[in-house]
Amino acid sequence: MSDSRLNTWEAIIGLEVHTQLSSKSKAYSSDATEYGAMPNTQVSPISLGHPGTLPVANTAVIEYAVRLGIACGCDIREWNEYARKNYFYADLPKGYQITQDKTPICTGGQVRIETSQGVKNIRLTRIHMEEDSGKSIHDLDPFHTLIDLNRAGVPLLEIVSEPDFRNGEEAYAYLSEVRKLVRYLDISDGNMEEGSLRCDVNVSVRKRGAEKFGTKVEVKNLNSFRNVQKAIDFEITRQIDAIEAGETIYQETRTFDASSGATSVLRTKEDAHDYRYFTEPDLQPVVVTQEYVSKVRETLPPLPQELLDKYTNELGLSDYDARVLTEDKSIAMYFEECLAANATPKAAANWIQGPIKAWLNDRADVIENFPIGAKTVAQLIELIEEGKVSNTVANQKIFPILLDNPESDPEAIAKENDWIQESDTNALQEHVQAALDMYPGKVEEYRNGKKGVLGLFMGEVMKRSQGKADPKVASQMLRETLDK
Incomplete structure (x- = not known):
């Protein structure tokens, strides 16, 4: 995009990052979480949503959330409630997701990034705990969608930023820092290719100097840092082109095609879900005391x-x-x-x-x-x-x-192996004098200003010492002897 257009327009971008946690069991059950296991082998009546089953909060998930919150300088909430987020996905057996709504465990904080434009702090809105859904597979059977529920119930932290990004480069730097953080904290492997780190972006544009945000467009299904950057930069250009052509930007969800480098519509605002959040009745609120936060802080690398x-x-x-x-x-x-x-x-x-x-x-x-x-x-x-x-x-x-x-x-x-260097000055002086005696004419050349012949003498000293002469000491002794 030309500099003149960048001087006229400004992009407003926010990121929602889901990081899959590396706990040994799921968020609310004892099911294993090993990546790559045979489909539907890491499930139980709880993760399958069978009637009469009750979830139990995984304490490791709470600890991991606190670790990340401390690392990002967030405020850690003391009273944490769980919430039900109601919607039907074929790969979400319960028909709802256990998450946090009005009481996210972490609020505020920031992530420091560095780009070609310098250092910038990206503010965070919240970090909250939730569970993942299963996985729908569309490319193995030409007539059916296959469902793998191993991932259903795997713990996630959702990291929601403020709309502080202005281009794709900043988003790339931010994702790199988030991945680095979760790896340093040992709470996630951060592998985007395995789905351990997933990102949705919200992009709008406005005239520079305007206070009101433009219409927000969400881009989903981004599977690499580079694709996040490309999708954002494409979407900025697309929206500016549309507005300048007199078109209307609609609030919608789009997907990014890496092969074409373009986004396309998945659904419009009219298709948006009403999640009907309410307090999760099967889980007690979690109290995170300052004493607990201090203990976690002491364990941070x-x-x-x-x-x-x-x-x-x-x-x-x-x-x-x-x-x-x-x-x-x-x-x-x-x-x-x-x-x-x-x-x-x-x-x-x-x-x-x-x-x-x-x-x-x-x-x-x-x-x-x-x-x-x-x-x-x-x-x-x-x-x-x-x-x-x-x-x-x-x-x-x-x-x-x-x-x-x-x-x-x-x-x-x-x-x-007799590789210890000779640094004894008496022994080295003998080698130095012998090397100079071999080339009296070169000695005169050196003393007449042709300093390049020093390498000839050094080679002879190293040869006579069988490569064991300390080069620094030998070079200094050669110069001192020649300069007498």
């Missing part, structure tokens, strides 16, 4: 923004290094273990982003399966910094041996 600030402000790492390290919680925790073992921050960051990431990428693996412990990596870094081995020897010789023998000691490997 370091959060990504805290670590980002620590790495840049306290440890002096670059913004790039800090972001790479904090992108994945497991990587950040491995780095923390390296620091606890007294590894130099920059050296540890370089090893994680270099040889360690290369090993993981080659195998499409995760840091949890990396064989070498953080303490051993710290010992290897210490060997380099003490001048006992070069970075090349550590990377190309010791590191591969450790991969096959992760319990080995890096210094012991270096000693066994």
